[in-house]
Amino acid sequence: MSVGGYSAGLSGAADKRVFGLVRMVCDAVMVGAGTLRHEGYGALRLDERRRSWRRAAGLPEYPPLVLVSSRLELDPGSAMFTDAPTRPVVLTHGGSPADRRRVLSQVADVLVHGDAELDLPAALAELAGRGLRQVLCEGGPHLLGSLTAADAVDELCLTVAPQLTGPGPGRITAGPPAAVRSLRLGHVLAADDNLLLRYVRG
Numbered sequence: 001m002s003v004g005g006y007s008a009g010l011s012g013a014a015d016k017r018v019f020g021l022v023r024m025v026c027d028a029v030m031v032g033a034g035t036l037r038h039e040g041y042g043a044l045r046l047d048e049r050r051r052s053w054r055r056a057a058g059l060p061e062y063p064p065l066v067l068v069s070s071r072l073e074l075d076p077g078s079a080m081f082t083d084a085p086t087r088p089v090v091l092t093h094g095g096s097p098a099d100r101r102r103v104l105s106q107v108a109d110v111l112v113h114g115d116a117e118l119d120l121p122a123a124l125a126e127l128a129g130r131g132l133r134q135v136l137c138e139g140g141p142h143l144l145g146s147l148t149a150a151d152a153v154d155e156l157c158l159t160v161a162p163q164l165t166g167p168g169p170g171r172i173t174a175g176p177p178a179a180v181r182s183l184r185l186g187h188v189l190a191a192d193d194n195l196l197l198r199y200v201r202g
């Protein structure tokens, strides 16, 4: 969902806080190229308080951004690459444009898994081998649909905001049909008329 075309318009103070906290505790932040382009992602930053929490927890100061794309139409001169405090990772497959892979490999680690489409389980296994086990996916719907189809979603943080709006971009998953994956409600926070729901694998 979105307000004025952007998800930020839906997000109240509590949702922003949780958004920042899950970034603080994760090993990597994964985003689909459609969301990166639409939302205009910059370099991923955390404030000093959150960086010091990560240092105390034995984590690197910043989680890397993990970008997922087939077409690789990503500008290597954009801030998400040039200002990144940690070298980003690009996940793609062997059918993506080889020249774009070469260009992007100057500013990011480009990991190729799968011949004609991304082999997400293999890509996630390589991330885990690099110590990136808790991967926070910030969307969008096509990426979440692929992760659901690959049965790679362990938790879902879903915020219900008290705003009637529309039409929006659709549902939280998109793409080819995927098997039904059941989750159970882990906990509920209520703040300023918002419901912050955390579902976990059943």
Ligand SMILES: NC(=O)c1ccc[n+]([C@@H]2O[C@H](COP(=O)([O-])OP(=O)(O)OC[C@H]3O[C@@H](n4cnc5c(N)ncnc54)[C@H](OP(=O)(O)O)[C@@H]3O)[C@@H](O)[C@H]2O)c1
Residues within 6 Å of the ligand: 001, 002, 005, 006, 007, 031, 032, 033, 034, 035, 036, 038, 039, 068, 069, 070, 071, 072, 073, 092, 117, 118, 138, 139, 140, 141, 142, 143, 144, 146, 169, 174
């Ligand atoms: N409300 C919210 O919390 C929220 C959160 C996130 C996004 N959104 C909204 O969602 C909309 C974007 O939707 P979307 O479905 O286009 O987002 P998306 O999933 O981020 O982007 C789709 C693109 O990501 C890449 N991609 C995703 N899965 C892939 C896979 N398995 N293998 C290879 N590439 C993959 C492809 O990029 P290439 O085209 O480069 O190949 C694909 O075209 C925007 O309006 C955004 O604001 C809302």
